Amino acid sequence: MQVFGPNELVADVFQKDLCVGCGACTELCPYLRNHRGKTGMLFSCTRAQGRCYAYCPKVEVDLDGLFALMFNAPYEGKPIGIHRKVLTAKAGLRMTAGKFQAGGVVSALVTYALKTGLIDAAVLTDRKGLIPVPHLVTNPEDVTKFASTKYMAAPTVAMVNKGQQQGYKRMGIVGTPCQLTAVAKIRANPLQKEEFADPIGLAIGLFCTWSLDTRRLLAFMADKLDVGRIHKMDIPPPPAEIMVVETDQGRVVFPLSQIRALVPNSCSICPDLSAELADLSVGVLEGRPDLNTLIIRTPKGEDLARNAERDGFLITAEMPTENFEHLCFAAGNKKTRAFEQLRERDLVNTDGGKRAALRVNASTLKRIGVE
């Protein structure tokens, strides 16, 4: 994997408006920081190579390399990536009640992973008004505080960096596809230094079609409701075409067309809907607001799910074929659209010394239908 430095990061990401605010480049040094959802460079840095570039999910992402690292398999461009099982699931009876989004599967898995010591800390994301705030959680009882979906692009990976500096060696992370792409790059330790060795014990992915830019969302919503009193945000499945925001003073509904204007530019080049670089991935289940879709990808993920179910933290069931096909269809579409965008903007497999956003083997690209 090619590693460049902060000046290239500025040119390739910030100046091209491709930053998705995942936080992977931040908390590593004094120069890159995320504040109220926006990442920026505070002072100049003259290094030719840096972790900031190495970890960014929007530059020089070597998909084949990352898949080899996670799964010992090539990247074949399958709609929902590599999977061992795809199930429906919900939190088990032994799981503490909480304000879960849908089935509460993520909270259950993280709680269980902490309780059993599979992970030494969990990187979760909280919300303060409309500002996403990453946290490092060590007490399993605290996990449910971080339940409920945040639609804003959150700098969650910043907390992975912080956790690594604090000495955690088996962190769990719950993240969106871009965040987990960054995490996979971190795990690859591209600068090859001992102090930067893989600190992750478990990666749980969240399905994502697109996210929302925090600053733009704030500007949009601030005069329409009291952002300090939001307790839930939801985008119900189609054909609803709305976003629902529940506050202390009632619910506010926004047409999705207005919300889509707040999506970061970067989401259009993301080929990953189901968070493929994870041990397990979780999302909604169409038609069943009380359940989740659970994709199990790695042996570690499989063990965790099985043990959690055995110990009453998880309940799983078969996934109806229709739902599965819908999921693959949606994921496949996002992938194809993204690769088309990448090709059009000359960001995939560039040659002649030009830096790319993504590199993938040529045959997979062909299979997806993008030359």
Place this chain on the structure above:
Amino acid sequence: MTVLLTGKKGEQHLLMGNEAIVRGALEAGVNLAAGYPGTPSSEIIENLGLVAKDRNLYVEWAVNEKVAAEVAAAGSFAGLRTLATMKMNGVHVASDFLLHLALSGVRGGMVLVACDDPNAHSSQHEGDMRYFAPMLEIPLLEPGDFQDAKDLLKWAYELSEQLRSVIFFRSTTRLSHASGQVVLDELPANDRRAEFRFDGFILDDMTGIVMSLPINFKHPQLQQKIKQAADLFEECPFNTYTGPPNPEILVISSSASSLYSIEAIHLLGLEGKVGLLKLATTWPLPRKLIQTHLAQARQVLVVEEVLPFLEENIKALAYELAGDIGAKPIFGKRDGALPTYGELNPDLVAGALSKITGAPLPQRPDSYQQRISEMIFFGAPARDITFCPGCPHRASLWSIENVLQMDRRKGFVCGDVGCYTMALHPMNFGSLKTAHSMGSGTGLASGFGKLGRFGMDQPVLSVCGDSTFFHAALPALVNAVHNQSNMTMVVLDNSGTAMTGFQPHPSIEKNAMGEIAEAIDIAKVCAAIGAEVALCDPFDVERTQEALFQLIEKKGPKVLILKQMCALSPEKKGFRKYEVRVDPKACLGEDCGCNRLCTRIYRCPGLVWDKPNKVARIDEIVCAGCGVCASICPAGAIHKVLSENDKGREAA
């Protein structure tokens, strides 16, 4: 310094120009002096303050130059001899009052000493205050050397009382801050009494009402005084001529430029051909004196700083005299013989004389010049001015930069006048995006903060010092509060007027004479006006940034006071709070995660980059022991330990 008090008549002493002015004021029996710190004038009030008790003087650092002039004028109206001092900019600040003072007249002698700074060695402008003389119609004197600085000042008081007019006494950096030998005279008894009389005929100079009205009476009266001044100037013993009776070139000069002229003539060996008319009375011009010398000369070169003030006045006069004496070539700035900006020196004047006469300029041998050119670039790396080690401004601006950069809404800082003005320069964070005169930062911010209705959402900050706050920023803050402007004023309170030499000001418990004074609390004033006020120690970088983040999120006018004493204050100078060292094993140096944050970005002079070992290192000679670098090091490799002194103090 003490020689200013104890020196006896006939003794010769090496005095700084400003010290000579002080001695002149004492010999003239001045009773009251007021000023505002401004380089190169500050030493005058400083030294008068030191001898105030012994000489029964009242000496004041006023809140600004306008009030300083008013305080001095009050003394004069009550019959005392008074002095007002300021740098060039201060005359602009005082000018509205002076405009009226010229018309109202004075009673006891009053002299206003104004110090220009050609080349802006310690200023943001090299303005030439002499143009105030004809504009306000106030007579102008310029001492030409150190003896003049003393003796001409005494003469100025005689002049002032004869005309009942305030007198401008103009010095420049190369006189005020240079030193030369001065023969002293005696100090008089100081027994004037103050009484303000106003019960006489309304238009009487000494017993009437002190005002600029009625114009139809007072203006012609003033112009008559100016005519009288011109007559007196014909006999002024400080206008001197040296040189041949019929010089090829007559150099007309004033102030320090006359010293350069003497030296330039000497350098070129032109004493036989070039004469020098050194004028001490530069407005109004003594017509007959000038006529005599113009008539005897073939050509004229006017040598002055900074603008062609004297040159233009002489040319106007020469035109009127042309019928009698003929039209003479007059060289100077307007024809390019001398530059119209920057300060002069003997080389520039010699250059002009060389061009006119053809006399060759002495040069260094070519081979030597060649070797110099080869080595100068590398041998003497640039040495930009920057914040002193231990300066609280470095820490304050560091926090401001971090916060504004993290915030990413293109927030900016409107600058003001003080040591923090150095933050204009990219070498010193480059945070200031505007910089003009005293208090203008907050005035601009008040304006910027109302532009939200035109779509501007950038956070607006202003900075000003504790002295600047009282001088001129206060009305701007009132404006911001009254108009509910969205801005944050950051008061950098380092407990003194630092850039000019650490003089006291209204929030300090001491005055110019070293006596106890009423200290006005800046935070209380801001709160009373109605701003939201926060107070932090800028050395506590984390808390300062937290406070600033909170403030810039809010609407309306806010004040953040960053209070920490200046590193050069008498209480701190030479005393280190912490012993600081870098652990070379923990230092990340150029590695990812640091890349030389402390030396490359924070840039405190107390830190140096040890190139061979690729680590940062503390320069123990330079480090002031403030410990801030220890809190910003990303690797925690800088350690600070309380110095023995502090431990001793805490134990005691």
Place this chain on the structure above:
Amino acid sequence: MTPLKFDPYNLVITGVGGQGNVTASRLVGNMLSLLGYRITIGETFGASQRGGSVKSDVRISSATTFSPQIPKGNAHMIVAMEPAEAVRVLGDWGNPEVKVICNMRPIHSVNVICGDSEYPTPEQHQQWITDLSRQAWFVNSTEEAVKLGSPIFSNIILIGALAGTGDLPLERDLFQTVIAQRLPADKVEKNLVAFDIGRAMTAA
């Protein structure tokens, strides 16, 4: 009054703001003034104190008062408290006859500290200064001052070094008289020691 080697004798004292440049020039000026010479000292202080370059021009003459600025290329003696400043002054005021006393302790400018400029090695500085002067003395006044108790003695040591060259009539008694005028009695002794240390550095 001893005739001067050159009239006017142009002495430059240079260093970095805060090193005691002004004090040094005043002390030398006062000493020579007591002997009857005409003295003018030109300096700029204020902003330059903030880590910038500072320079005092001391004009010494048996008969005439000269201006506060030495004409370019006309320095006779440069006393430098910092090596880069010695070079900087030589740039405009040096000439084949100039002599230089240079304290070798560098003070890195902010331009050097941040990496924009390189600071030359002591060997490079010494080579350039030697090449561009009639005679040069390289001393460690900062080091000796620290041994004495504080770096602020550095400028006094350099005055001693200037006296030691014999180019100007700066006798020990004269120094004692002048320093006693400025300082309380208990501080005079240490300054005399500093003076002597400096004098030994350059005495033939």
